[in-house]
Amino acid sequence: MHMKKRRLFRIIAAVCLVLGILGLLFAVRAEKNAAPDETVRRLELDTGGKNRSLAYDEEKDLLIVGTHEGIVTAFRDGETVWQNAEAAGAHAALVLGASGETLYSGNEGMHIYGYRLADGEIFLDINVQRLVADIAVSPDESRIAVVTNTGQSKSNLLVYDAAGELLFNTAYKSTTLRQVAYSPDGASLLTGNKKGELRRVTEEGEELALYKTGYDILSLRDYDGQILCVCSDGSYHLLTEDFTCLRTVRINNDINASITGGAMDPATGTVFVGSEQGYLFANSAEDLPVYRETFSSRITDYLPVGDELWFTTITNGLYSLSVPAILHTEKGSSVWTVMRAASYALCGAGLVFLILGIEWLRKRVGRLLFRVWRNRMAYVFLLPTFVLLYFFAYRGIFVALTRAFTNWSKTNYHQADISFVGLDNFKTMLTDSYFRVGIKNLAILMVVNILKAVTVPLLIAWLIYNIKSDKSKFAHRFLFVFPIVIPGVINVMIWQKIYDPSTGLLNNLLGIMGMQSWQRVWLGDPKTALASIMFAGFPFVAALPMLIYYGALGNIGEEIIESALIDGAGRHKIFWKIQLPLIWPQVSLVVTLVFISTMQDYYTIYIMTAGGPGISTYVPALELYMNIAQFGKYGYASALGITLTLCTLAVLGLSRLLRKKEAE
Amino acid sequence: MKHWGKKKWREFRFQTVVEILLVIFLLLSFIPIFLTLFMSTKTNWEIFNDFFAPPRRIIWSNYTKAFTYLFRNMANTLGMIVVSVVAVLALSVMGGFAFATRRFPGKGFLYFMILVLLMIPGCLYLAANYTLIKDYGLLNSRLAVILPWIAGGLVMGTILCRNSIEGVPSVLYEAARLEGCNDFHLLIDITIPLVKPILSTVAIMKVVDFYNDYIWPMMVIQSNDKQLVTVILKVFTGLNSSSGLGIVYAGYVIASLPLLILFTFTSRMYMEGLTAGAIKG
Numbered sequence: 001m002h003m004k005k006r007r008l009f010r011i012i013a014a015v016c017l018v019l020g021i022l023g024l025l026f027a028v029r030a031e032k033n034a035a036p037d038e039t040v041r042r043l044e045l046d047t048g049g050k051n052r053s054l055a056y057d058e059e060k061d062l063l064i065v066g067t068h069e070g071i072v073t074a075f076r077d078g079e080t081v082w083q084n085a086e087a088a089g090a091h092a093a094l095v096l097g098a099s100g101e102t103l104y105s106g107n108e109g110m111h112i113y114g115y116r117l118a119d120g121e122i123f124l125d126i127n128v129q130r131l132v133a134d135i136a137v138s139p140d141e142s143r144i145a146v147v148t149n150t151g152q153s154k155s156n157l158l159v160y161d162a163a164g165e166l167l168f169n170t171a172y173k174s175t176t177l178r179q180v181a182y183s184p185d186g187a188s189l190l191t192g193n194k195k196g197e198l199r200r201v202t203e204e205g206e207e208l209a210l211y212k213t214g215y216d217i218l219s220l221r222d223y224d225g226q227i228l229c230v231c232s233d234g235s236y237h238l239l240t241e242d243f244t245c246l247r248t249v250r251i252n253n254d255i256n257a258s259i260t261g262g263a264m265d266p267a268t269g270t271v272f273v274g275s276e277q278g279y280l281f282a283n284s285a286e287d288l289p290v291y292r293e294t295f296s297s298r299i300t301d302y303l304p305v306g307d308e309l310w311f312t313t314i315t316n317g318l319y320s321l322s323v324p325a326i327l328h329t330e331k332g333s334s335v336w337t338v339m340r341a342a343s344y345a346l347c348g349a350g351l352v353f354l355i356l357g358i359e360w361l362r363k364r365v366g367r368l369l370f371r372v373w374r375n376r377m378a379y380v381f382l383l384p385t386f387v388l389l390y391f392f393a394y395r396g397i398f399v400a401l402t403r404a405f406t407n408w409s410k411t412n413y414h415q416a417d418i419s420f421v422g423l424d425n426f427k428t429m430l431t432d433s434y435f436r437v438g439i440k441n442l443a444i445l446m447v448v449n450i451l452k453a454v455t456v457p458l459l460i461a462w463l464i465y466n467i468k469s470d471k472s473k474f475a476h477r478f479l480f481v482f483p484i485v486i487p488g489v490i491n492v493m494i495w496q497k498i499y500d501p502s503t504g505l506l507n508n509l510l511g512i513m514g515m516q517s518w519q520r521v522w523l524g525d526p527k528t529a530l531a532s533i534m535f536a537g538f539p540f541v542a543a544l545p546m547l548i549y550y551g552a553l554g555n556i557g558e559e560i561i562e563s564a565l566i567d568g569a570g571r572h573k574i575f576w577k578i579q580l581p582l583i584w585p586q587v588s589l590v591v592t593l594v595f596i597s598t599m600q601d602y603y604t605i606y607i608m609t610a611g612g613p614g615i616s617t618y619v620p621a622l623e624l625y626m627n628i629a630q631f632g633k634y635g636y637a638s639a640l641g642i643t644l645t646l647c648t649l650a651v652l653g654l655s656r657l658l659r660k661k662e663a664e
Numbered sequence: 665m666k667h668w669g670k671k672k673w674r675e676f677r678f679q680t681v682v683e684i685l686l687v688i689f690l691l692l693s694f695i696p697i698f699l700t701l702f703m704s705t706k707t708n709w710e711i712f713n714d715f716f717a718p719p720r721r722i723i724w725s726n727y728t729k730a731f732t733y734l735f736r737n738m739a740n741t742l743g744m745i746v747v748s749v750v751a752v753l754a755l756s757v758m759g760g761f762a763f764a765t766r767r768f769p770g771k772g773f774l775y776f777m778i779l780v781l782l783m784i785p786g787c788l789y790l791a792a793n794y795t796l797i798k799d800y801g802l803l804n805s806r807l808a809v810i811l812p813w814i815a816g817g818l819v820m821g822t823i824l825c826r827n828s829i830e831g832v833p834s835v836l837y838e839a840a841r842l843e844g845c846n847d848f849h850l851l852i853d854i855t856i857p858l859v860k861p862i863l864s865t866v867a868i869m870k871v872v873d874f875y876n877d878y879i880w881p882m883m884v885i886q887s888n889d890k891q892l893v894t895v896i897l898k899v900f901t902g903l904n905s906s907s908g909l910g911i912v913y914a915g916y917v918i919a920s921l922p923l924l925i926l927f928t929f930t931s932r933m934y935m936e937g938l939t940a941g942a943i944k945g
Contacts, residue, residue, distance in 0.1 A: 368769055375768035377847035381758040382774060385818055388755075392815035393781055396789035396796055403792065413795075460689060463682045468675075476686055481935055483693055485924040486700075489878045489894040490916050493901060494696045503909055505699055508715040539692040547939050571678070600785050603878045607898065621787055628791045629883060637791040645788045 009357035016350030023343030027336050039325040040293065043310070043318040047073045051312040054301040055094040055103060057117060065312065066091025066105055074120060082120035087113055093134050097141045104144060106135035112146060112160070126164040130156060134179045134220075138186040143167070143203065145189050147177035157191060159203045170205025179220035181227075183241065190227060192217030198229055200243070211243040219261035228271065230262030236271050236283075238264070247271075249287040257281075263302030265309055265323050274299030278313055282326055291326040295319060296411060316411070404639040410632025418635075425639035435640075438620040441530060445619065446598050452540040453594045454587055460541050461549035462575065477550065481543045492607045495536035499523050499608075523609050526616035533608050533617060545590040552583035588659070592652065599648050620644055704913035711909045723910055730915035733900060737893040740806075742922060744892070745874045748810050749867050752817035756866060757859070759818065760825025761851050765837060775826075781819045797884050808884040809892070813877070817870045828862040829855055861933075868930060868937035875923060893919050 049067030056063050063075045070087035072094075073080060089109025096103055102123075103115040112135060114124030130148035133155075137144050144160045155177035159168040172193075179192040183200075188208060191199045196213040198220070215231035222228075226246070227239040234253040238246045253259070257275035264271050269285030276298050282291035297315040304310075309321045355361050372379070404425060406418045429435045460480060467473045486494070498505045499522040507519045522532040556579060564574050580587075602622040605611065611618040611626065620640055627637040703711060705722040762768075763775055786793075793812065802808040832855060840850055856863070881892045888896065897919055904911045927934050 371769050375766050378762035378766040378768045378771075381762040381847075381851075385755050385759045385822065386774070386777075388811065388815040388818070389777075389781070391796070391800070392793065392812045393789070394777075396792040397784060399792035399796065400789040456689075460686070463686050466678070466682055467686075468679060472683075476690075478931060479690055480693065481931075481938075482927070483697060484938070485927045486697065486916075486920045487894060487923060488876045490897065490919055491696060493897060494700055494916060497909075497912070498696070498699070503711050503715070505695075505715075512716065538695075539689055541689055541693050543935075544938055547935055551939065596785070600787050606879065624787055624790065625879060628794055634791040634795060638789075641785075641788040641790060645785055648785060649783065 006357050006359070009353045013350045013353035013357055016346045016353060020343045020346030020348075020350055023339060023346060027340040027343060030336050030339075039322055041320045041322075043320055044078060045073075045075050045318050047071060050314045051318065052300050052314070053091050053094040053105075054303045054310060054312055054318075055096050056303050056305050056310070057096055057100065057103075058305075059100055060117060062117060063310070064094055064103060065318070066094045068314070070107065070109065072103075072105065072115060072120065074117075084115060084120040084122065086122060087111065092132055095135055095137045097137055098139050099141055102141065104135060104137050106132040106146060108132055112144060112164075124162075124164055126160055128158060133177060136180045136182045136189065138182050139184065140186055143182075143186075145180050145182065145203070147180045147191060149176055155193070157189070157201070157205055159189075168204050170201070178217050181220055181222045183222060184224055190220060190222060192220040192229060196231060198227070198237075198239070198243070209243050211237075211239060211245075213237055218259060219263065221263060223264055223266040226264075226266070228262070228264045230259065230271075230273055232259050234259045234273060234281075236262055236273060238271070247287055249283065251281045251283060252289045252292075253281065260298055260300070261302070263304065263309070263311075265304040265307075267304070267307065268323055268327060270309075270323055270327065272302055272309055272311070274302070274311065278316070280311065280321070284327060291321075294410075400638040400641055403635055404642050406635050408635035408638070410634070421635070425636045426643070428636060429640065429643065432623075434615055434618050434623045434626075435620060437615050438618040438623050441617060442598070442619045444530065445534065446595065448534045449594050449598045450591055452534075452537075453542060453545045453590050456540040457542050457545035457590075458549050458587070461546050461553060462579070464550060465553040466571070477547075480541055480546060483541075484543045489603060489607065492536065492604050496523065496608050498536075499532055524613055526613050529609050529613060529617050533605060536604070536608070544593070548586050548590055549583060552586040553579060556582050588655070592655065595651065596648060599644055700913050700916050704910055704917050706910050708908050708910060726908070726910040726914040727918065729908070729911050730900075730918050734893055734896065734915055734918055736889060737891055737896045738919070738922070740890065741875070741893045744806055744810055744813075745871055748813040748817065748874060749870050751810075751814045752821050752870055753863055753867060755814065755818045756821025756825045757829075757856060757863065758851065759822040760827075760829050760859075761847075761855055763822070763826040764829035764832075765834070765847075765850075778819055778822055782823070786816070794883055803884055804886045804890070806885075806890055809877075809881050812880065813870075813874055817866075817873070821866045821870070824862055824866055825859065828859045832858050864930070864933050865937045868926065868934050871926060872923065872934075872937065 045063070045065065047065050047067050049069040049071050051065050052068050053066040054064070055066075061076050062081060064072060065075070066072050068090040069085075070089055070091065071083060071085045072087065072091060073083045075081060087105065087107050087109060088111070089107045091105045092108050093106040094103060095106075096117075097114075101117050103117055104124075105113045105115065107113055108131060110128055110130060110132060112124070112126040112128060112132065113122050115121065116123055126144075128146055128148055130150050133147045133149055135144060135146045142162050144162070146158045146160070148156045148158060150156070153174045153176055155172040155175055157168075157170040157172070157177065157180065158166060161167055175197075176194040177191055178194060179190075181190045182188075183190065188200050188202055191201060193199075194216045196215045196217055198211040198213060198217060199207055200209040201207050213229055213231050213235070215233040215235065217229050217231055219228070219230040225241050227237075227241070227243075229237045229239070231237070233250060234257075235248060235250040237248045240246060251259075251271075251273045253275075257277050257279040260274050260276050262271060262273035270290070271283045271287075273281045273283075275281075278295040278297045278299060280291070280293055280295060280299055281289065284290045295313045295316055297313045300312055300314050302309060302311045304323075307323050309323055310318060311321065312318045355365050403418070405420060405422060406412075407421050407424075408418050412418050464473055464476045464480070467476065483491075497503070501507055501519070501521045501524070504522075506522065510516065510518045520528050522528050560578060561574060564578055569577070600621055602619055602625060605617055605619060605622055606625070609617045611622050621644060624637050624640040624644070627633045627640065702718075704726055705724075706719045707723055710717065710719055759778075763771065797803055797808045797812075802811070836854055837850055840854060845853070876894070877892065878894050882895045885891050885895075888899065897915060900915050901912050904915075
């Protein structure tokens with residue numbers, strides 16, 4: 001009976017495992033084929049200039065990019081179809097004509113150009129004699145409206161016919177027009193200005209309606225009856241045709257990015273806002289922030305295409321952002337997810353049956369499970385600890401160890417852009433001038449810091465130890481430890497002030513002592529900067545080593561000292577022959593601690609000189625930080641981190657080995 | 665008699681030399697503190713023109729100005745520290761209790777995983793942690809500082825708590841278990857009262873550590889109103905360097921007050937906390 005049952009279990013286990021593994025393989029493969037795109041993809045389209053404006057013709061599948069240098073390029077499937085560099089100024093706006101054959105450009109070289117979509121030939125060239133801010137083309141393509149600026153605050157709204165004849169000219173004083181758009185029926189125009197006023201006007205310039213946003217209108221678009229204004233304070237306003245506000249909210253811009261414009265994905269109602277620094281913000285239709293990412297340079301134009309947003313930065317090229325991906329609406333079907341889960345369940349069941357089917361395994365697992373169950377509280381107690389450590393320690397360590405061998409950086413941030421570069425990051429270190437200066441400085445700092453920590457604190461500890469009265473002993477210990485109530489960071493700032501060339505204590509002291517010739521710009525001179533950093537904290541009575549030495553001295557038995565005194569040994573002799581050898585473990589502990597902190601701490605240097613002047617006070621740890629915060633070279637920073645860690649561990653291991661040998 | 669006198673005289677001479685040396689070192693060590701207090705009472709004009717002269721009138725407004733500027737960040741810092749330290753203590757004592765009183769499968773491995781973290785310096789994974797914080801969507805939130813603080817603090821905390829709890833006689837637990845006490849009650853009713861000293865040591869150690877943190881908060885928090893006071897002080901120094909040096913120095917004094925208060929009330933434990941991490945680690 002038992003035998004039979006066990007055999008049955010084993011058969012079930014085999015079936016489950018085979019099915020489960022097959023299912024898993026199948027699901028993974030199918031999912032790979034149906035995998036949704038990455039959130040952001042870089043479009044490998046090179047215009048050879050600084051991209052300013054975009055347009056896309058769906059029928060011809062043409063993406064047209066206008067640059068700062070006046071070049072217009074049309075791309076299809078990543079290939080250049082045509083390019084026209086005849087225009088002089090920057091293409092501030094590109095607008096497609098409704099016929100599907102034409103493209104109009106508002107050019108900052110004071111022109112409006114019409115391009116033929118088929119071959120890029122210019123068929124229309126209107127000299128507007130003013131700086132063009134934006135253009136709009138009426139739905140029947142019979143009119144072109146343009147807003148222009150002259151001088152400080154004079155603006156014009158000009159309307160031309162298709163042949164380039166000026167029909168209407170409305171002048172505005174003391175306002176700067178920014179944006180213009182035609183209403184979908186072509187009956188009226190929308191303009192936005194620097195004061196934040198959105199106006200509906202007729203082509204003749206007669207005002208029909210007014211809406212005040214309060215801030216400079218940077219983008220203005222009409223999405224089939226819904227008008228979107230994006231303002232300089234980071235707010236956006238979505239209005240109906242009669243200026244009833246549907247949505248208005250400020251994007252969550254707590255990093256103070258300077259807003260440059262925005263757009264909406266009409267299908268989902270997602271609003272995008274871009275900034276000078278290359279930040280792209282997105283708010284969902286419910287006005288909740290759903291996305292924020294930096295692309296390192298000014299975002300100049302936006303184009304919703306299908307379920308993607310195409311946008312361009314001024315120097316870093318074009319990107320495509322998947323709107324469903326940021327809204328977390330899964331594209332792929334959930335069938336594969338279900339299938340995968342089922343496969344996992346099958347595999348799990350298979351394992352359970354396998355364990356049940358094999359006698360010794362069953363017993364072992366049973367005992368183990370019993371012990372786990374009996375000690376369940378221990379796991380519950382440790383769970384939060386390890387969850388936190390996973391997210392904020394282990395995971396980081398793993399990422400650092402793997403990505404140190406890649407070109408991981410701010411621009412190669414996403415998995416798709418990261419590629420393996422072997423030991424390149426480590427080789428870079430050898431030729432990097434920052435690193436070479438850093439190593440030299442680190443060596444100097446190391447020697448000086450260790451000397452500082454084993455001399456003065458030991459002397460003070462010994463002096464206090466030798467005081468007769470207990471009260472006085474306690475008072476001195478208290479007073480010498482007291483300065484640590486000044487947080488380390490503030491102490492460094494105070495020392496920085498002490499070195500100030502005009503209002504610093506040091507130069508003023510030299511001044512009243514008549515030593516003007518000794519006065520220096522201590523931290524600003526490469527010759528004195530590092531020495532000044534090392535001198536900070538004078539007279540170097542560090543509390544921690546002092547307490548360690550003092551405790552060690554106190555632990556030496558009174559009898560030893562007394563018998564030595566009776567033998568006629570002087571205090572000198574006692575110190576060198578008895579006390580110092582006995583507290584040697586504590587001295588080496590202090591050296592170890594100083595070694596570790598000198599390797600890793602750089603806040604002193606960061607606050608005092610930030611590595612300057614030039615690179616004269618860099619240390620490797622500071623270079624590591626700078627590579628993260630300033631240069632965004634995460635892979636290189638991780639390689640530096642690995643190097644520092646290995647050096648630290650090697651020295652610590654070596655010293656431990658030596659001590660063991662000594663003890664033997 | 666003569667011999668005695670000579671010995672006493674020698675001892676007296678030695679004690680005087682010791683005392684003089686100590687006082688000299690003490691005065692030198694206190695220069696930054698005296699300087700800060702002194703400058704914080706002067707006007708900008710007085711600092712620029714007559715550095716060493718005492719102020720004609722003590723400028724208390726330096727303090728009120730500095731306080732108004734720093735108050736929000738001080739309160740913010742203290743709030744974040746309290747939350748983090750409480751969490752560190754709770755998790756450390758729970759973890760230490762589990763490791764000290766239970767023999768569970770995987771114990772050796774899990775403890776090893778904690779000990780390993782002592783050996784690994786933070787700079788190894790600074791870049792990785794920064795980008796992970798970004799990916800978790802925590803950038804520019806208080807949690808971006810608090811959670812890594814807790815994770816970093818509980819490593820040492822758990823180790824210290826385990827060592828301390830192992831010193832509690834196991835007879836106590838066995839008796840309580842026989843009475844039907846579960847682990848949770850054991851921890852709260854027996855362990856915690858017995859290991860209070862190590863908990864206060866850990867608490868003080870962590871308060872000092874967190875208050876001194878600078879680089880990490882500067883990296884992950886951009887908004888001034890969420891920032892720690894130490895980081896803000898640098899901004900504050902920059903703002904007032906040319907127009908109100910006295911205010912800057914007053915700011916230093918104010919920002920040092922929390923640790924000063926902690927030190928005056930707990931000086932013995934404070935010194936223990938200072939050395940505990942170094943020695944036992």
